[in-house]
Each structure stands twice: as C-alpha cells, then as structure tokens.
Amino acid sequence: MPDRPTRIDLIRNIERALRDESLQRQMGKAMPASRKARADAAAELPEWESLRSAAAEIKDHVLANLESYLGQLESQVRALGGVVHWASDAAEARVIITDLARSRGVRRIVKSKSMTTEEIFLNPALESAGASVVETDLGEYVVQLAGERPSHLIAPVVHKPTGEISDLFVKKLGVPRYERPEDLARVAREVLRAEFLAAEMGITGVNFAIAETGTLVIVENEGNARLTTARPRIHVAVMGIEKVLPRLADLSVFLRILARSGTGQRSSVYVSLLTGRRRVGETDGPEELHLVILDNGRRRLLADPDLRGALRCIRCGACQNECPVYQHAGGHAYGSVYAGPIGAVLTPAYEGLEQARDLPFASTLCRACADVCPVKIDLPGMLVELRARAVRTGLAPRRDRMLVGAWTFFTRSPARFVLAGSLGRLAQRLLARGGKIERLPYPLSGWTAHRTAPLLASRPFRKRWKPPQEGPQ
Amino acid sequence: MNREALFIERAGQVGVTVIAVGTLDEAVERAVELCRERRVQRAALWDAPEMAPIRAGLRAEGVEILDPRGSFETLAHAEIGITGADWGVAETGTIVLASGPGQPQAASLLPPLHLAVLRADRIVPDLATLLELCGPLPSALVFITGPSRSADIGLVPVLGAHGPTAVTVLLVAG
Ligand code: SF4
Numbered sequence: 001m002p003d004r005p006t007r008i009d010l011i012r013n014i015e016r017a018l019r020d021e022s023l024q025r026q027m028g029k030a031m032p033a034s035r036k037a038r039a040d041a042a043a044e045l046p047e048w049e050s051l052r053s054a055a056a057e058i059k060d061h062v063l064a065n066l067e068s069y070l071g072q073l074e075s076q077v078r079a080l081g082g083v084v085h086w087a088s089d090a091a092e093a094r095v096i097i098t099d100l101a102r103s104r105g106v107r108r109i110v111k112s113k114s115m116t117t118e119e120i121f122l123n124p125a126l127e128s129a130g131a132s133v134v135e136t137d138l139g140e141y142v143v144q145l146a147g148e149r150p151s152h153l154i155a156p157v158v159h160k161p162t163g164e165i166s167d168l169f170v171k172k173l174g175v176p177r178y179e180r181p182e183d184l185a186r187v188a189r190e191v192l193r194a195e196f197l198a199a200e201m202g203i204t205g206v207n208f209a210i211a212e213t214g215t216l217v218i219v220e221n222e223g224n225a226r227l228t229t230a231r232p233r234i235h236v237a238v239m240g241i242e243k244v245l246p247r248l249a250d251l252s253v254f255l256r257i258l259a260r261s262g263t264g265q266r267s268s269v270y271v272s273l274l275t276g277r278r279r280v281g282e283t284d285g286p287e288e289l290h291l292v293i294l295d296n297g298r299r300r301l302l303a304d305p306d307l308r309g310a311l312r313c314i315r316c317g318a319c320q321n322e323c324p325v326y327q328h329a330g331g332h333a334y335g336s337v338y339a340g341p342i343g344a345v346l347t348p349a350y351e352g353l354e355q356a357r358d359l360p361f362a363s364t365l366c367r368a369c370a371d372v373c374p375v376k377i378d379l380p381g382m383l384v385e386l387r388a389r390a391v392r393t394g395l396a397p398r399r400d401r402m403l404v405g406a407w408t409f410f411t412r413s414p415a416r417f418v419l420a421g422s423l424g425r426l427a428q429r430l431l432a433r434g435g436k437i438e439r440l441p442y443p444l445s446g447w448t449a450h451r452t453a454p455l456l457a458s459r460p461f462r463k464r465w466k467p468p469q470e471g472p473q
Numbered sequence: 474m475n476r477e478a479l480f481i482e483r484a485g486q487v488g489v490t491v492i493a494v495g496t497l498d499e500a501v502e503r504a505v506e507l508c509r510e511r512r513v514q515r516a517a518l519w520d521a522p523e524m525a526p527i528r529a530g531l532r533a534e535g536v537e538i539l540d541p542r543g544s545f546e547t548l549a550h551a552e553i554g555i556t557g558a559d560w561g562v563a564e565t566g567t568i569v570l571a572s573g574p575g576q577p578q579a580a581s582l583l584p585p586l587h588l589a590v591l592r593a594d595r596i597v598p599d600l601a602t603l604l605e606l607c608g609p610l611p612s613a614l615v616f617i618t619g620p621s622r623s624a625d626i627g628l629v630p631v632l633g634a635h636g637p638t639a640v641t642v643l644l645v646a647g
Contacts, residue, residue: 030628138634139625155625162627181626185634192635197546213610223582223621223636230578230613231545248610252600263624266483267565267600270636271616279612281574283542 008335008347010358017333022161027327030158034321037264038372045260054253056376059312062244063302069211069244070293076214080276082289089296090120096292097122097203097236098129104234104288106131106201110192112218112225113137114205115153115315116238116294118337119350122203133203134195136224141188145172151331151339153317154262159330192224202228202286206239207314208254209291212247213275216291219258221269229274235286241298242311254314257374261316297350306385310345312375319369319379325362334359341369341379348386357395360386399443424456476563476596481644483566487619488632490641493593497523500590500643501530507588507641508536508553515539517551517584520575527555527590541575545583554580558589558642561596562603567618568642569603571611578613587620587637594647 017023042048062069074084087093101109109131111117123133123144135144139156143149145168150156157165165184170177173191178184204225208217216237218225229235245251251273259265278285302308320326320340331339336347336356344359360383369379390396391404410420431437437453439445447453474482481491494500504527508516515537518524528538539551548554556576560569568589572578581587597603607614621636632638 033628136635137625138623142625155628157625158628162629165626181629182631184626185623185631189633189635193549197549215610221621222623222634224634226578226582226615227635230582248604249601252604255600265618266487267562267567267616267618269487269617269619269622271618273610273614273616274612275610275614276612279573282572282577282612283574284545284572284577284579285612 007354008356008359010333010335010362013333013335014329014362017330018328020330022164023159023330024328026159026161027330030155031321031327034155034264034317038261038318038321041260041264041266042372044266045256051253051257052374052376055257055314055374056312058245058250058253059242059375060309062246063242063308063311066241066244066302069246070241072211073209073214073244074293076211077276077289077291080214080289082214082276082291085290085292087120087292087294087296090294093120093238093292093294093296094122094125097238098125100234100236100290101126101131101201102129104200106234108195108199109133109201109203110136110195110199110224110228110232111140111203112205112220112228113140113150113156114203114238115150115337116205116240117203118150119296120238120294122238131201134192134199136192136195136228137220138185138188138222138224141192142168145169149332149337152320153315153338153340155317159332196227196231199228199232201234201236202232203236203238204228206237206243206291207258208251209239209244210246210248210251211244215248215273215275217251218272218274219255219268219270220272221263221265223270226270226272229272229286230284233286234288234290235274235277236290236292238292238294240294240296242302242313258314258316261318261372261374301349304349307345307349307382309377310342310349310379310382312377313342313346314375315342316374318372318374319377322368322372324364324366324368329362334362341383342377345379345382345386353386353390353393353395357390358397360384360390361400399446402443418462421456421460425458428455476598477593477644479563479598480561480566480596483563484561484568484619484642485566487566488622488640489566489568489619490639491644492641493644493646495646497526497645500645501526503643504555504588504590505530505534509534511552511586513552513586515551517541517548517554517580519556519577519580521557523557523590524555541577541580545579548577548579549583551580551584553586553588554582554584554637555588555590556580558591559595560603560607561591561642561644562598562600562616563596564599565618567600567616568640569607570615570617572613572615573611578615581615581617582636585633585638587617587640588643589617589640590643590645592645592647 151159207219259268277289326340338346348356558568623634
C-alpha cells in the first residue's frame, strides 16, 4: 500500500476549493473567530512573549538531546509496566499495532483524535486485520462517517456545514433528522458511549511525554480521550519522537500556550497525566500499556539544520487559522495530513519535495503564521528554503523558472530595466482593451486567470520623479 | 484578588458552579439538596474519608450509592458522580483529581453531573506551582476545567460531549 501514490496537485485542489461555496462560507465564519479567540487569550498574559521563548528553548534543548531523553522515557515507561515499541516508519508502526490487536484477539477499538495515527494510515490497516475502529472525537467521528480526512488540526470538520452532518447521521446511523448541533452531539454521544463500553483496545495520540516520570499527557475538551484510556483493557499510545519533554515542570509552559493558541481557552477542559498502567486496587485504566514511538522522517528532519525547527510544533493549529492561503484553500487542498503553513513544511520534509513541490509556494510569506506560532517556528523562512531547494533541484515549474530568468535579465542594469519598460508599453498596445488587460500570454497567463492586469503608466515614474533639492541641512 | 476569589471567578467563566461553604457539614447539606433538586436516584461516590458524611446523608435521603469499585457499566447508571479534588488552580479555574483505589476516573466522567469537594487551602495560584507540589504521580492525574465540551459541529459550543454536562464545586473553607 503506497502511502502517497501521486504528486499533490495543489493548484487544482485550490481551484476546486475556491468554487466550493459552502467551504468558503464555513471558513469565513470559523477562521476570524479562532483568530480573535487566540489573540484575546494571548493578550491576557503579559508574559506571553517570554512564554513563547521559553517553549522554543525547551523544545530546542530536547531536539539537541533527543536520543537521551527518549532513552529515559523508555526506561521510565518500562519501569511502570508499559511496553515501548520503536517504529522507524509508518509501515512498521502499522505492523506493530495490528499485531498487538491480532495477538490479543481484539475486535473492537476506540480511538481518540491523533494526527500521528492519521499520518500512518492506521485505521484501514486495523480494519483489514479484522477489527472495527471508531473515532470518538466528535469531529473525527463525523469525518470518519463521511469517509473523509480531517481538514484542521484542532477542528477536523471545520469544512462541513451542520446541514451536511444532519444528512450524514440520517444516512449512516438511521436516526431522525436533527438540525441542532446539541442534538447531533447527543446522538453521537450515545452511539459512542456504547462503543467505549464494548472496546477492548483504546488508541490515542500523545501531546507531551515526560522523560523524568514516564508520564503521557493528553489534552482534549470532550472527555473521549479519558474514556479511551480509562475503559478498554489495552491502551496503545502513538507519539512522534519529538513529543518528549525533560521534566514535569516543563509542562506548565506548554499547557499554557497550547490551549490559548489552539482555541483561546485558558486551559483545555481535560488534561490527563497518565503515569503507567492500572495499579493494584484500581478499577479503571488499562491493564496493558503500549507506547509506540514513531520516527517516519523525523530524524531526517532533525538532521536538517534549516528545517529542524519544525519539530518544535505542538499542533495547535494557530498558523492555519492565521494563514490567508489556508483560510480559502481549506485543509484538504494540501493533499496530506498536515495542512496550512506547518503542513507546507512537514509534507515536503516527510514525503519528499517531488511529491509536494507546490506546497512551499502556497504562501504569501506575510509572516502571520510566524507571529502567532507559540513555539516560534520560522515557517516563512522554511518555506523560502524549500522553494530554493525546489529551484536548485529543478523541481520548480518551468513557468516560474522562465519568469525568474526574465526578471533576473531585465533587472541586471538600469539600461535593461528601461528596455523592459519600453517593451512592456509596446506590448500592451496590442493587449489592452478599455484601459486594462484581460488576458496575458504565457508565461504570465496565471496572473490574468482570475483578475485583470493593470497597465504600465505611459510616462514611467523614473521620468516623473524630481530628486529633492540638495541644500544646507 | 486572592487565590480563592480568582478560582471562583475563573471557574465560573468556564461554566463551573462554585458553592462556597463554611464547613464540611454544610457541604453535606448542599450535596443532599442538589441531589434532591435533581431527583437523583443513583450516585457514584469516591471512597474517601471526607466522603463518608456525604454518603451517610445521601443514604438517609434514599439515594442508592453505587460501589466506586464497581464496573464502568454500573457506574454509567449514576446520575451524579461525587468526588474529592486534590487541588484547585486559580489562574484557570481548574480542579485536579488523582485517581486511586476506590477513586476511579469513571465517577468524574460518566455521570451527567460531577460534584467535587475542594478544600480552599488546596487552591494554588497556577499550574507551575501545582506541578512543583503535586508529588509522586498517580496512574491518572486529571486537570478538569469546566464541563465536557465540543464545538466541532457547526462551531456551536455544546456541553456534555462525552463527559458531564455540568460541574459543581463545593468549596469548603480551609
Ligand atoms: S507550527 Fe506553530 S502555530 Fe502551527 S501548529 Fe505548529 S505550533 Fe501551532
């Protein structure tokens, strides 16, 4: 099963997204609200900027000492009776988890929201191993019923209007048509409660793993992750290698910035610090605890000095809410698990620049993402670096190379620049209709695909501009 | 603002009802009242010394007390879960619950109403202080900030997505 069959056709995806009126309406509502919530929550803390710096510093320290913290985490989790599995790629992770399910005769699995398990395409693998897998986060449940993939890190179903969810529930669950979100949520709660009670295995992601104590930290609002870890006999937690933190004390910085950046809450509703499996005399918590630690391209990224900072990411989604491209393109256009600015860095890094060569170009480089990122990832800088690599390796589209070549030629000297202006004015005599240009020829045709081009002034600025009189200061 | 006042304000802002009481006896009274109002027939109670008077009070009202060591299925039938709270965090209006024998997560998670008894002197100013003080970790230490919620459908906040629809804290003067 190839994880990524073809190159991501970003341009076609975005064109489709722009024609999708319900998507545009949804995003137009959701994104400004999320941005405001984040901004208000950050403004409430005078120490916001120093929290961001502290978080970035801790993450960099971890990345510089990653193997030793991972080793410490492993031995702590083992000491608590857990089993640690190392997966070098998605395929290995799938084998580890499906083998666990098969060898223990697991037929029913509940999952709480986890981008890492999305990344490894876990659900189809478990299903072909004969187990049913149910996503229990409300948004993920809707996405699963619809046979789609999540489109946002925090709000997986932000792309879907309520009416479509009503129809989906009628069709898939055979319930009457409910219009109100609270009724739909109640229906889902009932269906999922039964799943929790019946499941033998619960699979979750991990927000932070504490090396010092072997604690797995899971952050959520709904309580489904608590149910997933408290009830089933087996808990399988899946984490990327970058999720480890040195000490319990480091957690406060991250919990403070994560909730505020993601949803504008001071704290998420539930933060579970899970330390080992069920203990003597206890009646909930898993009897078996498995921690799967995933590489899947992360160590390669770690070895890349220009891009390794992307491993600081805590998946808060703020860069997505802020990005003018994401806001209109929606998450699915990015053709991968991770969307938005962070996706435009991670997808080429994990899956190869050939597959995702357009993604680094899907940015205006306005820096809005970098301004809000709670761990101060230089996303625009990384996008520029990836663009440069695309050009150097001949992956940039021919059109772009032609345009940049022409630009380079004409801006080499003042004389050439003047020549360019004259040629342009000559050409626009043929192209202009009624004071504007409706259609430019290749390689400029992209410019006029959705708008008209302005005309060059008949007298260039250079000729109109008078230098100020030099005089005594 | 002192810690206690800040806790009450912040917990209120996330939809938690905080009832300040002077003594544990008063807490028992309020717990019984609440169950009466809600016509509670079954309650899941933590097994803890400070829960004993509440248990006795509810029994006298004819409320069935479910064994906290019972199965998830049984505890799922409770209309209220009554637990202690090990800590409160003022900055976020959070209560912190450590699980242990007789103190299952199920009690704060399955019933539609969660009632937690918190001593005012257990309120710390912020998360950093809590992490310094909380000592050896139990199998599950859970920070709870308001009732279970989701805004996944239509961006409309809904309470009780999977856990309780309402959280009430009985804040007992320290
Ligand atoms: S890159 Fe930064 S802003 Fe974007 S999801 Fe990651 S942590 Fe959040």
